[in-house]
Amino acid sequence: xxGVPPLPKVLDxxxxxxxxxxxLIDVILFLVQRQEKLEERIAELESRLNQTSxxxxxxxxxxxxxxxxxxxxxxxxxxxxxPGHPGVxxxxxxxxxxxxELKPHRCGHCGGSLKGEDPSPDRHxxxxxxxxxxHVTEYRLHTLACAGCGxxxxxxxxxGVPEGQFGPRLVATAGLLTGAYHLxxxxxxxxxxxxxxxxxSLGALSGCEGKVGSLLEGPVSEAHxxxxxxxxxxxxxxxxxxxxRRPCPWLWTLVTSAVTVFLVRPRxxxxxRELLGRFKGVLHRDRWGSYNVYGGRQQICWAHLxxxxxxxxxxxxxxxxxxxxxxxxxxxxxxxxWEKVRDGTWDRGRxxxxxRRLRSDIEGALYAGAECGHQKMRQVCRRIxxxxxxLWTFTQEEGVEPTNNAAERAIRPAVLWRxxxxxxxxxxxxxxxxxxxxxxATLRQQGRNVVxxxxxxxxxxxxxxxxxxxxxxx
Numbered sequence: 001x002x003g004v005p006p007l008p009k010v011l012d013x014x015x016x017x018x019x020x021x022x023x024l025i026d027v028i029l030f031l032v033q034r035q036e037k038l039e040e041r042i043a044e045l046e047s048r049l050n051q052t053s054x055x056x057x058x059x060x061x062x063x064x065x066x067x068x069x070x071x072x073x074x075x076x077x078x079x080x081x082x083p084g085h086p087g088v089x090x091x092x093x094x095x096x097x098x099x100x101e102l103k104p105h106r107c108g109h110c111g112g113s114l115k116g117e118d119p120s121p122d123r124h125x126x127x128x129x130x131x132x133x134x135h136v137t138e139y140r141l142h143t144l145a146c147a148g149c150g151x152x153x154x155x156x157x158x159x160g161v162p163e164g165q166f167g168p169r170l171v172a173t174a175g176l177l178t179g180a181y182h183l184x185x186x187x188x189x190x191x192x193x194x195x196x197x198x199x200x201s202l203g204a205l206s207g208c209e210g211k212v213g214s215l216l217e218g219p220v221s222e223a224h225x226x227x228x229x230x231x232x233x234x235x236x237x238x239x240x241x242x243x244x245r246r247p248c249p250w251l252w253t254l255v256t257s258a259v260t261v262f263l264v265r266p267r268x269x270x271x272x273r274e275l276l277g278r279f280k281g282v283l284h285r286d287r288w289g290s291y292n293v294y295g296g297r298q299q300i301c302w303a304h305l306x307x308x309x310x311x312x313x314x315x316x317x318x319x320x321x322x323x324x325x326x327x328x329x330x331x332x333x334x335x336x337x338w339e340k341v342r343d344g345t346w347d348r349g350r351x352x353x354x355x356r357r358l359r360s361d362i363e364g365a366l367y368a369g370a371e372c373g374h375q376k377m378r379q380v381c382r383r384i385x386x387x388x389x390x391l392w393t394f395t396q397e398e399g400v401e402p403t404n405n406a407a408e409r410a411i412r413p414a415v416l417w418r419x420x421x422x423x424x425x426x427x428x429x430x431x432x433x434x435x436x437x438x439x440x441a442t443l444r445q446q447g448r449n450v451v452x453x454x455x456x457x458x459x460x461x462x463x464x465x466x467x468x469x470x471x472x473x474x
Contacts (some may be wrong), residue, residue: 039316040375092125132196134170160463166208168458169196171248172451174205176286179436180450182417212454215461223259223442223470225294228277230256234284234401235275235291236407238415240264241423242430248423249430251414253437254279255406258472260441262414264430269293282393284404287383298390301404305391306331312369320374326363334358338394338402352395359392380454410441439441442470 014026101121104114139161143154152333162168173196185202192198192205200208212426227233234255241248242264250267252275253260265271272290276283282297286304312324337354340346346354366388368379384391394400414437424430443450456468 014378054071071317092123093127096125096358099354134196134198158408160459162462166204167202168462169455170196170207172454172458173212174200174208175432175436176451176454177207178186178209179212179432180440180454182413182420209432210428212458213428213435215457215467216435216439217431218469219457219470220261220438223438224254224261224277226281226471227254227256227259227261230259230279231281232256232284233276233279233281234407234410235272236286236404236411237288237290238411238418240418240430243423243425251411251418251434251437253407253414254412255410255441258442258445259470260410260438260445262434262441264424264434282397282400284401286404288386291433297393298387299402299404300390301391301401302331302334302391303405303408304382305350306335308384312377312380315374315377317372317374317377319372320369320377323365323369323372323377325368327362327369330358330362330365334362335402348395348398355392359395363388413437413441439470446472 019027102120106112107114139157141155141157143152145152157163162171164171166174174188174192177183178185183191185205189200189202189205192200235253236251236255237250239248240251247266249264250271252263252265252271254275261275263275264270265274267290269290269292272293276294279294280296282299283291283294284299284301285291285294286301290299306328309324309328313321313328315321315324334355337346337351337358341348341351359378363385366385367382369377370385371379394402415431417433424433439453440450443453453468460467
């Protein structure tokens, strides 16, 4: 406080009694204001300390020991399949390599001789992996001299034979071990040696990654363009590491109904523009500012909102805590109503009518929080109100969901990969990562075989044929 005299080191009763009346008032006001600021700072630090995956965007893996997870009320049912649930058993293989007919020779009761055929014998199948031995083909390129002119001519490799030492399926497998199954290079090297009896150096393994990554550029670009033409998409991003590059890039994803695309780019607005491209549909997103470059219809993620509401309940002050609890209760009620739409009990029209009053109450509570005396409460509510028109798109439009869970689920394997591998070391490695993540996620969405696809890409590239597409088969 301006004009306050320097405070004595010791504030005892006698010192305060000798101070002038006006100076004493100034000191008291100064101490009160300083106490208020310290209490706000303490509350902010306690709020950070108490952040978990339930009241912030922190991942569940960062929760401290003993953190209780929010869960539904116990249903009273035992774990596992419930009565009436269709059982799942392994079906008999249609293609059988060997059939052994086993017949009893003696009666198990009296020991008499047995003859004849059982028209419907019990079938017991055993599936086993054969020993995997690599197939090595040696091409001996002869050089012959012409009897007429003496010129020496060396034989050439047939079409479709790689110039390197590894065939297309082996190259694809090496790339898949690190790119699709997220193994370290040394672990991939061990698997190639132990399971396939193939010795491959770390440098050769990196070369296989580079070859697979470069071949996938065309199919991945085509898939990215297709995703930008879809009516709905989910977007999200997470941190990534690329060698010593600073600032570190981010891993972005765009998830559609049949194609998922990944990009390793900086966390900048131009990267969001590159990710979205000419997309004009409904975008599911969080409130990260880079996505503000998109001017079309949007759906803000309600899972993030619920975590914000849960955090508000811990704000100090009766007004802030009450508003936060009110928002949390109404948000949870909205999800209970949404479950009726998701399980087919309600249609979207009925849901829209049922949420009109709820929408008004939630927006009213947000406006009240934006004007309350709690600084952090005002900031959070005002940030949410910037997107108030994009909170309710899912109540009106078919196919739109209230959460961005599709993008968060898609990006989760990449987060685990980053933690195990500590990211990539070069831009080439980042291109390999984004393309392999795109291929694996997309083919899993479509129920297609990842190994077969990568092998086909490598084989077709050798013969100059068009590469197989990542687009869904109509």
